[in-house]
C-alpha cells in the first residue's frame with residue numbers, strides 16, 4: 001500500500017502581500033501527478049490546509065478542485081485531512097458530508113466523548129488500513145486541567161489512547177496523524193516561533209505510544225524525523241513560508257506498507273516554483289553594494305515566475321535617500337519585492353547562529369542565547385541587564401532542581 005504524507009499547505013497565504021495562488025496551484029498540480037506516478041492508495045494531509053481561519057474563497061476552491069482532479073486521475077484514492085492550528089475547526093467540519101462522497105475524510109475537531117470519530121478504517125485497492133485522524137488539539141478539546149507542559153502531554157497521550165481503543169481490527173496497519181510540536185524537532189525562525197517556543201504545546205514523542213506503525217505529523221515546517229525514529233515524521237511545508245526557510249528541501253513523503261509493516265519512507269521533492277532571494281545571503285551590505293547586487297541579479301524572463309527579493313541594509317547606512325535609490329535600482333526588475341531589513345553589526349554575528357538554524361540552539365549556552373535575543377529584540381546597543389541575567393540563573397537553578405526530583 002502506498003501512502004503520501006503531506007501537511008502545512010497554508011492555502012491562501014500572502015507572502016509579504018504577494019499572492020501565492022500560482023505557487024500553490026503549481027504544487028497541487030505536481031502533487032496530483034506524483035500521486036498518479038506512485039499509484040497512491042491514500043493521501044494524508046496533517047493540518048494547516050489553510051493559512052487562516054477565514055481563507056479567501058479562491059483558496060477553498062483550490063482545495064476542492066484539487067480533490068476533484070485527484071479523484072478523476074485516481075478514482076480509488078482515499079484522502080484524509082485534519083485541521084491544524086491555523087484552520088478553523090468548524091469550517092473544516094462543514095465540508096465533511098460533501099467531501100465524504102469523494103472518499104475524502106476531513107476532521108476539524110477532536111471530541112473526547114466521541115474518540116471513535118477520528119478512527120478511520122479505510123478500504124483501499126491495496127487493502128485495509130486504520131488512520132487515527134487526530135486534528136490539532138486545543139486545550140479545550142482535551143481533558144487537561146494543569147497549565148503545565150506535562151499535563152498537556154498527558155492529555156494528548158490520553159486522546160491518542162482513547163482513539164486507539166476504538167480500533168476494531170487490530171491486525172491492520174495504523175497511521176496516527178497529528179498537528180503539534182513534538183520535542184526534538186527543528187524549527188525555523190520567524191514563521192513558527194510564536195506558536196512553538198516557550199509555550200507548553202511541545203510534547204514528547206512517547207505520547208504516540210506503540211500502536212501506530214507510522215506517525216504522520218504536521219506543524220513544523222522543516223521535514224524531519226522525530227527522536228531519530230524513521231516512522232515518526234514531519235513532512236514539512238511544500239514551499240518556504242519565510243525567508244528563513246529558503247534552504248529547506250521541501251518534500252512530501254511516500255510511505256510504503258508491506259502488509260501491516262512500513263517497508264520504506266522516501267521523500268519526493270517538490271520543485272521550487274519561485275526562487276527566494278535574500279541579498280546579501282549573510283549579514284548586511286552598504287547601499288552601494290546593494291544597488292550593484294540588484295543590477296547583477298540574473299532574473300528569469302518575463303513569462304517565468306518572478307522570485308521574491310528581500311534586502312539587508314547595514315543599520316549604520318546614513319543615506320536618507322536609500323528607499324528611493326533602491327526603488328530606482330529595482331525598476332524594471334522582474335521581482336516580487338519583500339522589503340528592506342536593517343542589519344546591525346551585532347546582528348550580523350549573532351543572527352545566523354541564533355535564528356537561521358535553531359537546530360543548533362542546544363549547542364549554545366543559555367546566557368549566550370539570552371544575550372543574542374536581547375540584542376536582537378530589545379536593544380542592540382547596550383549589554384544584558386544584570387537583573388535579567390539573575391532571573392535566568394534562577395530559572396536554570398529551579399530547572400536543574402526539577403530534574404533531580
Ligand SMILES: [Mn+2]
Nearest residue numbers: 048084085219
Ligand atoms: Mn501549524
